Amino acid sequence: MKKIKTIQRLLLFLTPAMLIAWTIRAQQPVRLAIAGITHGHSDWIYNLKLKGDIEIAGIYERNADRVREFRERYVLPGALFYTDLKQMLDQVKPEGVMAFGPMNEHIEVVRAAAPRGIHVMVEKPLATTYRDAQEITTLAKRYGIKVLTNFETSWYASNQYVRNCFKDGKLGRLRKVLVNDGHEGPWAMNRHFVSWLTDPVKNGGGALTDFGCYGANLMTWLMDGQRPLSVTAVTHQNRPDRYPKVEDEATIILQYPETQCVIQASWSWTFSRKDMEVYGTKGYAIAVDRTTVRTRLDGKLPETTQTLDPRPAPFEDPFAVFAGVIRGTLKQDAHDLYELPVNVTVVEILDAARAAARTGKTIYLKPR
Known part of the structure; x- marks a missing residue:
């Protein structure tokens, strides 16, 4: 009962404009960025036909040849691509970033994303060394972000x-x-x-x-x-x-x-x-x-x-799982995969x- 009254009091302080903004954000696609596209699974981004709840706001990749291939294959504008990870995160302001580059670069993605409050999902495994995995945990806790690892x-x-x-x-x-x-x-x-x-x-x-x-x-x-x-x-x-x-x-x-x-x-x-x-x-x-x-x-x-x-939706779509975790609509057990x-x-x-x-x-x- 106390919880309900507390929520009711909080709602009284929300202006109509704030309520509308809150509703619009909940309905808008989750803005995601991609860090690296050399991983063989990076083609899932467009081959899986992204659902309406996800928007790709930017793609970071320094391999010019891979960028050219990716752009031509999926008919993508050059403005979507960046060669500086931090610059991309600052300009497109994603809610989450997905890492599809070399495993030893996962730590760099988390180091860039965590202080900016951006959630991260990496392709398996989480890191190449236990030391990096421990640092990722420290960063996630310090900045209050989620770091997920995707396994088929x-x-x-x-x-x-x-x-x-x-x-x-x-x-x-x-x-x-x-x-x-x-x-x-x-x-x-x-x-x-x-x-x-x-x-x-x-x-x-x-x-x-x-x-x-x-x-x-x-x-x-x-x-x-x-x-x-x-x-x-x-x-x-x-x-x-x-x-x-x-x-x-x-x-x-x-x-x-x-x-x-x-x-x-x-x-x-x-x-x-x-x-x-x-x-x-x-x-x-x-x-x-x-x-x-x-x-x-x-x-x-x-x-x-x-x-x-x-498995029912969203569990066969890692992007939808990530979006659900970011929005808080999907709660996972602490020892989830x-x-x-x-x-x-x-x-x-x-x-x-x-x-x-x-x-x-x-x-x-x-x-x-």
Whole structure:
């Protein structure tokens, strides 16, 4: 009752002009800017047919060749593009900025956006180093902004179903999780993307970073943010002729008090895959693809297969998710797949995995 009266008193002080401005802002598209367009996913910006609740106000990119390609492909005016990130943010005044450049530049985007009160969404993973991830968290808290990380597997109805099976007690106590991610290799993708995706500094590694991050993200989410006790990893170069600087094969083992997770990340699969197997003391649930799940519960045979409906709007559209978070119409759990706590742990795991692969030793995580 006190809350209602407080709100009523506040409304009395709002002039009609202020109320109209408030209503108009709520109805207007969310103004977003783009920081970098060399990532292979940057074409989603226009290929996904942006909804009416989003407006692209500016695009920052210093690669002139990529800008030319992008402009010609999507028939865009030159005035939309900038070669200075801070200048763009100051001139177009976006509510949010989405990073589609090299992973090691995510920290620069947050450093520029946070003091200006601009929210950020980056492509996975959050950062190339744990130190950068910690700084991003500090900046986000200091300036009161959201920093989200987009993973394709966040859109999957199958992953949500599997997690619900576990949380509802249908799987019993969690014992083993297998996450398999990757494809045949990025060598045939757009050259601007490949140039930094295969760079150990700009990408933070090869397949270990590119696809190992999916498993780390899903497992940390399943565990409600719990960090593993230890990280073990083995990497290999199957194609040093194509990827001379980074690994194209990685296996990461995360050990928890009662649970083990095996992440198989590869640029050497015979086909693209993003699947997860979750085994407990009562049964198992397998997310085969975006909407297909296989389960065997309470020891019953046969195994059952289901095809689920896709996740409802806005969850299959990362831009709409970002817009909803900015406007406050979408509230996410603190340990959601997009949120900072989970994704800082993801980077910590990847850092440990690189160290484990380099030294041949299991890395034990220190308490925070």
